[in-house]
Amino acid sequence: MMTHFVHVYVLLLGYFLLNDASKPDDPLQGTNPVCADICASSEAHVELDLSEPRIQRENERAQVTLHPTGSGRCREPALLEIPLSKLGPHGIVKFDLSFGPVLHNYSIDIGFTYEENTTVHSVNIFNQQVSIEYRLNNEQHIDISEQSVTLLEPGEDLTIYISNEWIQIENKLRQHPKLTVQFNRTDALFFNPNASHLSVGLNRNINGKQTGIGLCFANLTFIECFADKESALDIDVNNKTYVQRDLENINWISHLTYLDPNADVRECTAQGVVRLTFDPFGSRRIARFDLSMGSQIHGFTFNIGDSATNNGYGGDGGTTSNSAEIHSNDNRFYIWANTKICGDTLLLKIDYNVIEPFDNITILVSNERVELTNHRSYHQILSNPYLYALARQNVTCNCFDSLCYPGVQPDNDIYFGINRVIGGTYRPGTGVCDANVNWIQCKKIDVSPRNKYEPVTTPELTTTTTTTTTIISSTIPIDITMKLPEHSTEVINHMEISLLTMTTEGNNQNDTLASIGSTMIYSDETTTEQHIITSTENQVDYMTTTDIDTRQPIELTSQLSSVYEATSSTPRLIHLLTNSSQFLTTEEITQRTTATTITTTEIATHLTTSFNPCTLENLRANFVYHEYPLDKHKFVFCDSEGKMNIIACSPNYVWSQSEQSCVLPG
Structure with missing residues (x-):
């Protein structure tokens, strides 16, 4: 009698434990990936341009502080503060990031900074290294660390998802493994006693001690799912009973019954079919199925399909082209495409040993997506345009x-x-003993209209310009330094050309031909003219870096044209012929100086030796940052093609070779 009592007690205990395991305490647990895929708004809630810099779109969930420095494109720093109370325990922040041609120091730093100025949890991009670091108790010990140096290249885009229990970083344009970290309830990312805000440093770290280069645009999208605590449908297969709370969107097509009413085995054998109706443009876009398996697994324990006549192995009797389905057969799990696919087979996936006795299976179904886990070792997510058409x-x-x-x-x-x-x-x-069905719903978060900015206008000017050109010929190695537009960097090119000095004065002169070595310059007649410049709308394009390829010869034409255009406000025609076999006789240069006001502009070149640290040896050693000998406020960056880029630090910062960073003096 005692033995029988113990046996019954164990069976009952096992039954209740099984039921508890099949029905999650929190229906949103583990749903971050599907919520991020299905519930994200098509437009971002916060849009930042880190070149102007400008806040293109704002949202009450994020406080944005810009720190304009005038440093140029993809270099302006900003700080975002996101109150955790605005996110909620299951909120997700999606970052869509666009990067420029140079990545240096912190282009983004996401985490929490406490009173002692320590960052405990952090997601950051430092140079090209993407890192996730999680420190449970203190700054010294790292409990979780994931890093990648191949996930991001200059000029690419990156997407980062962050929530309380899940982080995922992916480059959607390249087939590369995603960087993913899952957190459990006790080691949640967001909600701990010390943190109230999620801090995000853009082109800087969170505490502002270091700046960075590379992030051009940052868009933030807030995502949130919700679900009823009680399931929409609870099914006790063993007892052929159910509790249905959603009577509008869930309907029984075939109520629970036994295939053979006289069979001896009744455990987990009852059968039935249920229909669920989704709302693709509302909140009801994800269905969750939690299944408890019994001691015996045999045949088709579940089948979830797009067609009312799905019958396994991708078939539906020719009812509709929207006929995708998943099902089990013994311990195997199958995923089948609909018949719109072109190919030799509809089979998208088959895996073995997925369904085992006493397993707890969770399935998430949504438009063109399916996800299944057995909470042991198997977790499959598949998105495909030939899956469920919802x-x-x-x-x-x-x-x-x-x-x-x-x-x-x-x-x-x-x-x-x-x-x-x-x-x-x-x-x-045979095998499904209990089934719980619930809706995972998408919360609508309003998107505000974009901010409007007035275009930059140039005031109306009246100018009088007359010029005289004097050309002196000499052939020596020189280094041309050109000033680029405002907020840009200097470009250093190295070559041997004729030393050229051009002096511009008020004058009237005849057509002139002058020979400079192998170069011919044609200068048309210039007279005193009055020009009216009307107001125009200009959009300023800030330049960050200019590539210098010292392996290729630099065209003399472009260099002299740039010099000439910088000294004259009237149109000129300059032909530069670099044919060393052709020499022209210098014609007499006549010059008549007028009594008008004389304006003089000189462009002089500076002599220097050739400087290019972007050698193959340095590139192989990943030695890509170097001092710039002519200006301590600049540094040299060698890109992957061996081109030398001269980059200016932020205002008041100087380059430190030992720190490999721009730092404040002293």
């Missing part, structure tokens, strides 16, 4: 078998077969 995709002629479906209208329904296929009882199964 956004009113049209019913079309099949590409797979050329069938057409005249008059068949699209719907937003899926069907759930319990211990059988959807289309009939002829493919039965």
Whole structure:
């Protein structure tokens, strides 16, 4: 008698534990990836341009502080503060980031800074290294660390998802493994006693001690899912009972029944079919299925399909082209595409040993996406345009078998077969003992209109310009330094050309031909003219760096044209012929100086030796940052192609070779 009592107690304890395991305490647990994929708004809530800098779009969930420095494109720093109370325990922040041609120091730093100025949890990009660091108790010991130096290249885009229990970083343009970290409830990322805000440093670290270069645009999207605590449908398969709370969007197609009412084995064998109706443009876009498996697993224990006649192995009897389905068969798990796909097979995925006795299976179904985990070692996420058509995709002629479906209208329904296929009882199964169905719903977060900025205008000017050109010929090695537009860097080019000095004065002169070595300059007649410059709208394009390829010869034409254009406000025609075999006789240069006011501009070149640290040896050693010998406020960056880029530090900063960073003096 005592033995029998113990046996019954163990069975009951096992039954209740099984039920507890199948129905999660929090229906949103583990749903961050599907919420991020399905519930993200098509427009960002916060949009930042870090070249102007400008806040293009704002949202109450993020406080943005810009720190304009005039440093140029992809270099302006900013700080974001996001109150955790605005996010909620299941809120997700999505960062869409666009980077420029140079990545240096912190281009983004995400984490929490406490009173002692220590960052405990951090996601950052330092140079090209993408890192996730999690310190549970103190700054010295890192409990979780994930890094990648191949996930991001200059000029690419990156997407970062951050929530209380999940971080994912991906480069969607390249087939590269995602950087993913999962947190449990006790080691949650956001909500701990010390933090109230999520801090985000853009082109700087959080505490502002270091600046960075590279982030051009940053868009933030806030994502939030919600679900009812009680399931929409609880099914006790063993007892053929259920509790249904959503009577509008869930309907029984075939109520629970036994395939053979006289069979001896009744454990987890009852069968049924349920239909769920999605709302693709509302909140009801994700369905969650939690299944508890029994001691025996056999046949088709579950079948979730897009068609009312799905019957396993990708078939539906020719009912519709929207016929994607998933199902089990013994311990195997299958994913089948709909018949719109063109190819030799509809099978997208098959995995073995996925369904085992006493497993707890969670399945998340949404538009063109399916996710399944057995909470042991298997977790599969598959997004494919030929999966579930739950956004009113049209019913079309099949590409797979050329069938057409005249008059068949699209719907937003899926069907759930319990211990059988959807289309009939002829493919039965044994194994599902309990099933809980619930909706994971998307919360709508309003997007504000973009801010409007007035374009930059140039005031009306009246100028009088007359010029005289004097040319002196000499051939020596020189280094040309050109001043680029405001907020840009200097460009240093190295070559051997004729030393050229041009002096511009008020004058009237005849056409002149002058020979400079192998160079001919044609200068047309210039007279005193009055020009009216009307107001125009200009959009300033700040330059960050200019590539210098010292391996290629520099065209004399472009250099002299740049020099000439910088000294004259009237149009000129200059032809530069660099043919060393051609010499022209210098004609007499006549010059008549007028009594008008004389304006003089001199462009002089500076002699220097050739300087290029971007050698193959340095590149192989990853030695890509160097001092710039002519200006301590600048440094040299060697890109992956061996080109030398001269970059200016932020105002008041100087380059430190030992720190490999721009720092404040002293």
